[in-house]
Amino acid sequence: MQAIRLKSNSWLPALAMAAALLFLAGCRQDMQNQPKLIPQRGSAMFADHRGARPQVVNTVARGQLREDSYFYTGVVQGANGYREEKDLMPFPVTLAVLQRGQERFNIYCTPCHSRVGNGLGAIVQRGYKPAANFHDQVRLSQPISHYFYVMTHGYGAMPDYSAQLTPVDRWAVAAYIRALQLSQAATESDIPAGVKVKDLKDLAAEQHLPAGFAEPWELPSTAIQAYPHDAVQGTPAMAPANPADPGIKIPLSKPAEPAAK
């Protein structure tokens, strides 16, 4: 036999390899080999051969009883039986809520809407469809839950952010949009008595910034515009007018919903 004719020291590596193989094979004898359901695959165990099991009828999983549906959907059932948006925060807005909203807004919304919310973010300057300007009359007059709704479902060319932002974060961002709007359109009467507010132009001058810094900015001439702005594009500005399911009870939100996660 071939192996017997090998020199005495040459079978050592072969033996080591065989031992290693045995050892590695042993590694497979673990939980990977036990019977289990693999997502999106069939199973012989159930009569309908579906591995993914449907929810048991008339049950709600722990922690998924979304009783406060306004908090989760941003819509209520209107008087006409249709879904309706509301200018109402489902929990009190504190400084912490606004700071969280600012942080999330700066991460997820500024690429298109820009830090001041004028809709001319960096991506728009490189050819994306102009995002909404939060300071125009249309956006100013929308109820706050509309922003929540848009983040949840997307809007026209805008993708939805429901995977990135939890409901409480979406509300925090909506509240921050209101703060942004106030920051660009506040009047003397919005300022508490005795508080001194500096003019943005003076601030810019103090910091040796160009005078135009305090002006609303336009798209730079270097911007590529794949989509000339078209007011008729996009979807209608309200929640879809689906008749609400009369079986769904939509209680108005509890006013003292805790804001912190």
Ligand code: HEC
């Ligand atoms: C990838 C770019 C992009 C990002 C990121 C983005 N948006 Fe938009 N957004 C758009 C565009 C584009 C429109 C205009 C949609 C259209 O007209 O098709 C829009 C429109 C809107 C509108 C106006 C809807 C209306 O009724 O007029 C709101 C509100 C809005 N976005 C909020 C947000 C918020 C909040 C975020 C962050 C969570 C965000 N957007 C992130 C691109 C974006």
